[in-house]
Amino acid sequence: MTVVCGIGGIWSGTGRRISEPGRIARLFGDALAHRGPDGEGFLGIQADSGIAKPLTTRDAVDAERELCGLLVHRRLSIIDLATGDQPMTIANNDPWVIYNGEIYNYPELKEELEAFGTPFRTTSDTEVILHVYARWGVSGFRRLNGIFAFALYDVKRREVILARDPIGVKPLYWSAGTFGVAFASEIRPLLAGGFADREVGADRLAQFLFYRFVPAPGTVWRDVNKVVPGHALRFGSQGRLLADTDFAAPAPEQRTVSWNEIADTLAPHFVRTVQRQMLSDVPVGAFLSGGLDSSLVLSALGEKAAGMQTFAVGFPDEPGLPSELSLAQRAATHLRSSHTGMQLEPQGYFDRLPWAIEQVEEPLAHPGMLLQSDLSALARQRVKVVLTGQGADEPLGGYPRHHAARVLPWFAGVLGGLARSSWITALAARRELMARIQRVLSAPAGLERAAALFSPLAPEMAGAMARGCGPENGRAAVLGAIQSWWNRSEGLDTMARILYIDVRTSLAEDLLLVADKMGMAHSLEVRVPFLDLEYLAVVESIPGSQRVGVMRSRKRVQRELGRRLLPSSLFKNLAGSTSPLRKKRGFDVPVSSWFRGPMRERLPEFLIGSSSVLPALVNRESVSRSVRAFLNGTGDAYRQVFALFVLEHWLRANLAQR
Secondary structure, X not given: OOEEEEEEEEEOOOOOOOOOHHHHHHHHHHHOHHHOEOEEEEEEEEOOOOOEEEEOOHHHHHOOOOEEEEEEEEEXXXXXXXXXXXXXXXXXXXXXXXXXXXXXXXXXXXXXHHHOOOXXXXXXXXXXXXXXXXXXXXXXXXXXXXEEEEEEEEOOOXXXXXXXXXXXXXOOEEEEXXXXXXXXXXXXXXXXXOOOOOOEOHHHHHHHHHHOOOOOOEOOEOOOEEOOOOEEEEEOOOOOEEEEEEOOOOOOOOXXXXXXXXXXXXXXHHHHHHHHXXXXXXXXXXXXXXOHHHHHHHHOOHHHHOOOEEEEEEOOOEOOEOOXXXXXXHHHHHHOOEEEEEEOOOOOHHHHHHHHHHHHOOOOOXXXXXXXXXXXXXXXXXXXXXXXXXXXXXXXXXXXXXHHHXXXXXXXXXXXXXXXXXXXXXXXXXXXXXXXXXXXXXOOOOHHHHHHOOOOOOHHHHHHHEOOOOHHHHHHHHHHHHXXXXXXXXXXXXXXXXXXXXXXXXXXXXHHHHHHHHHHHOOOEEEOHHHXXXXXXXXXXXXXXXXXXXXXXXXXXXXXXXXHHOOHHHXXXXXXXXXXXXXXXXXXXXXXXXXXXXXXXXXXXXXXXXXXXXXXOEOHHHHHHHHHHHHHOOOOOOHHHHHHHHHHHHHHHHHOOO
């Protein structure tokens, strides 16, 4: 069974009783209902014996008075519609699991386990997780190729294990206190249940100001954490954290090969990857932007793409910048999909943005979050599952910052001193691009330069802006947020290490988080074939210097795949889309023109006026300086100001509830 859903619960440890289990069941069940509208189930854990008891209704939970733990599952059924209810176990006194996601290689794992004599009762991938744990323990989670977050209760050990997939496609939050540990697919029930205080962490705020998201294991909330991608947390019989295990495969060894060999290896591998992600007992559609990545996904389906439901949203055409809608329709015609596009009007878009900010739950400077919601709502009218082209840019160096990371270090030795000059500093204060170039050129090679690619701010500056943090703590928090990934990728070349970090931070905690929250807001499962673990391991074995050229177009690997997989006429149309000089369309939202147009007079008042919450947490003069520099400048350097705009909305929505 592939089950997309919401999971949550509380574990206090045996011998301790949780109060009002029925209230907790309702709290988690209601908060996660949009993630799993097809049903719910519960697992009560007896306080004295640790024995687990499945409970099918909230009234049944309410009747229990001697529970030390409660696991809650909301279900959106995709596969094994008849026998896939959760919580699930394989036999009495064996582990139980509640699970969100898909294990794409579960047929192969099932065959391997059956060779050991393991009996199966269902056709579900959920049962495979239980048997993998029974045979190999937590280390066996490395064998799972999929997108997942799950909570497993080990009856014999009286332990609860929380695990998240190695790329972090599925979120999983937790908080700890005198009650033990509470966890959920979303933050909302943790706050509503009183399992975490509504207090912003100063060091985590510094991380947000720098990265414009907060890397795991943090969130902006002081008491709310995320399970790190590829990690399993083990909570013992007293409800306390015993171990944090990194179960993901190590960074792959790199080898330089010819472009023909790369493409000849990846093309059939990618086709297999996409086709196995079609596994579903309900209709599957696809997001089709008309760009190279989403077109490759659809093309890999071959004849199955004919008549498949595809979806796109976008704003009207602009001079020199055609709408995503026209590009998507052109690709759909080539690939013979049944396409639906919806044009959005910029007017009123920003009036709806606060809803999206609240739905994502974390402040993210992601202008396209509402577009993602509109696209998900459009798709959900016809399908429950969609394939997307998301996740190709980060491992393949698809963004301008990746090209800068490849080129600028060549000049760092010569221009590093010049970059610290007063006139460059003055110019950087007015131009975000120049600020970023200055930061990269002046940062020491290694971890600091890798961090500099994310932000025009120095880590110390982010700490100084966050009240209660300070420059040194800010530096430690900012660099510490990516330190473990930098260490984990040791052995890769510098460019490959930068891409490795990007996949597991910016992609996981920003773009994928938005896709998950916006998709699940409409009960839609979003799949990401480019992040299949087997396929990604092959991509990441290619040296970074090959993936990101100095003078070549972006994502040369994708271009080579396109030559082999796309109709030649479509490929020629898309060939220019990876030029370093071509504007990347994506989910473009006219933020700059809106801030400098309708919002010009209101923006300063919104951010630092008498009703603003932001100045209580972020240095007022820093905010004012950023706003003035943007409004008085030119170009598209809106990101830092948009981050402050999102943060103010988020603070008003959340701190007002204290």
